[in-house]
Amino acid sequence: MELAMSKTREQFPLSEKKPLKKTLPCIINCIVLFILLLVGYLTFAPLTYRYFSSNSVLATSLFAAILFAVICFLVYQYQVWYFKVYFYDLNDDFIVIRKGVFTPCEISIPYERVQDIYVDQDLLDRIMGLYDVHLSSATISSGVEAHIDGVEKAAADGLRKVILDKVSEKIKKKNN
Amino acid sequence: MDNRLFVNEETHPIETAWVIKDIIYIIIAAMFFGVFVYFYLLLRASEKGYNNPQFTRIFTGLILAGVAAFNLISIINLILRRINFKYNFGEQDILLKQGIIAKSQRQTFYGRIQNIKIKQDFVDKLLNIASLVIETASDGGGAATMLRIKGREKKAEKDMNRFIILLPGFGTASISIPGLSYQNAANLKNFIMERIKSNPIDDMHSGL
Numbered sequence: 001m002e003l004a005m006s007k008t009r010e011q012f013p014l015s016e017k018k019p020l021k022k023t024l025p026c027i028i029n030c031i032v033l034f035i036l037l038l039v040g041y042l043t044f045a046p047l048t049y050r051y052f053s054s055n056s057v058l059a060t061s062l063f064a065a066i067l068f069a070v071i072c073f074l075v076y077q078y079q080v081w082y083f084k085v086y087f088y089d090l091n092d093d094f095i096v097i098r099k100g101v102f103t104p105c106e107i108s109i110p111y112e113r114v115q116d117i118y119v120d121q122d123l124l125d126r127i128m129g130l131y132d133v134h135l136s137s138a139t140i141s142s143g144v145e146a147h148i149d150g151v152e153k154a155a156a157d158g159l160r161k162v163i164l165d166k167v168s169e170k171i172k173k174k175n176n
Numbered sequence: 177m178d179n180r181l182f183v184n185e186e187t188h189p190i191e192t193a194w195v196i197k198d199i200i201y202i203i204i205a206a207m208f209f210g211v212f213v214y215f216y217l218l219l220r221a222s223e224k225g226y227n228n229p230q231f232t233r234i235f236t237g238l239i240l241a242g243v244a245a246f247n248l249i250s251i252i253n254l255i256l257r258r259i260n261f262k263y264n265f266g267e268q269d270i271l272l273k274q275g276i277i278a279k280s281q282r283q284t285f286y287g288r289i290q291n292i293k294i295k296q297d298f299v300d301k302l303l304n305i306a307s308l309v310i311e312t313a314s315d316g317g318g319a320a321t322m323l324r325i326k327g328r329e330k331k332a333e334k335d336m337n338r339f340i341i342l343l344p345g346f347g348t349a350s351i352s353i354p355g356l357s358y359q360n361a362a363n364l365k366n367f368i369m370e371r372i373k374s375n376p377i378d379d380m381h382s383g384l
Contacts, residue, residue: 093373104301106294108365110372113290137290138313139350146291 004098006089012159014086017128018150019079024124026075030068037064088148090162095135097146107146111170113137117163119156131156135163184264188364190344193303194355195258202250210243261344263353265367268375270310274345282346286371288312294361306361307354310368 003009041057078101087098095114098106118134125131132149133156148159218235221227256276264271269285293309300306344354356364 094369102298102301104296107291108293108369109291110369112372112376137311139290139311145293 003084004087006087008088008090008159012151012155012162014083014148014150015128015130015152015155017130019076019083021124021128021130021150022079022082023072023076027072030072034061034064034068037061083150090166095146095163097148105145109135109137109146111163111167114163114167117160119160125150129153133159184262188356188360190258190261190353190355191303191305191357194300194305195254197299197303198254198355199251202254203247206243206246206250210239214239258344258355261353265364265371267371270351270368272346272351280346282351284310284312284351286368286375289368289372292365292368294358294365296358304358305355306358307352308356308361308364309353310351312350 038061041061082099082101085099085101085104087096089096094108094110096106096108098104115136115138118136119131120134121131129152130150131153132147133151134147136146151159214236217239218232221231221235253276257274260274260276260279262273269283272282272284274280290311290313293311294306295309296306344352346352353361353364
């Protein structure tokens with residue numbers, strides 16, 4: 001399945017590390033749960049040794065490990081699919097961002113309506129060197145919805161510069 | 177030439193498929209809720225000692241009647257709402273009219289539109305329909321949530337957006353026209369974008 005390409009995406013591409021970054025929270029949760037499971041067995045085994053034979057403990061641990069591995073794999077595949085369907089483009093008049101695999105949501109903001117652009121990183125973004133570019137217009141929900149996340153520094157700076165240039169160009173044109 | 181005649185709810189209608197889908201969602205939600213309430217109340221009643229079969233029959237009958245009545249009213253409400261929702265895209269503004277008993281009308285100037293969203297939920301994608309949401313510079317309201325998902329705030333907002341059944345109309349600020357065919361939604365979006373370009377506001381510094 002091919003990427004949803006546009007000129008902007010060629011110029012400022014999403015980082016390939018993005019699906020991994022989105023899967024990491026799931027992986028971390030699974031590992032923590034697995035460790036808790038083992039700790040639980042170790043703590044309670046001496047108390048209820050009649051109920052937990054070592055074979056059944058091994059079997060359930062193995063089952064849990066396989067289950068977690070399958071879940072993480074499926075989540076990763078979904079994130080890869082999400083990464084491929086992610087579409088954003090800077091047209092002449094407006095910015096369009098479309099994302100979502102099963103529930104695609106597309107938001108279009110004309111340049112004149114862009115109020116601010118902010119770039120942020122959460123913890124995993126900092127570890128992997130990724131940035132989120134958020135656009136907001138005068139509605140409250142647009143800051144949450146209109147964002148391009150998982151770009152690297154060069155792309156984030158480039159996007160910011162291009163959008164700001166276009167916005168100020170549009171504003172100047174109206175004032176002339 | 178005034179396009180008011182050509183871009184309106186007749187040329188870009190809310191598809192029947194959407195009305196049917198919405199009806200099915202409400203029926204399913206009512207069933208879930210009804211089953212839950214039924215068993216819960218039955219449990220409480222039997223705790224207090226009402227367990228003769230005649231009581232159970234009457235109680236079951238009442239609950240079924242209640243759920244059926246709710247479904248019927250919702251269906252009629254949805255159909256009437258769709259019939260009474262009219263929209264008209266003119267040269268400088270969008271004229272919307274809605275209301276079954278209490279009528280209201282709203283005009284939104286193209287210059288005031290902040291952003292346009294096209295949303296599809298899972299079933300919409302299969303039916304090739306989409307919802308057009310036009311937002312102006314007020315709180316983005318105007319939708320009815322049928323199911324709520326627990327979670328952190330940002331995730332809850334995303335999940336809420338997935339399950340919101342957009343009713344046609346204008347609530348507080350955002351205008352939502354659900355159930356358009358995807359092509360019509362895209363056409364309307366491009367149409368609005370052109371109109372925004374040709375309707376600049378005098379003071380462009382704020383973008384409002």
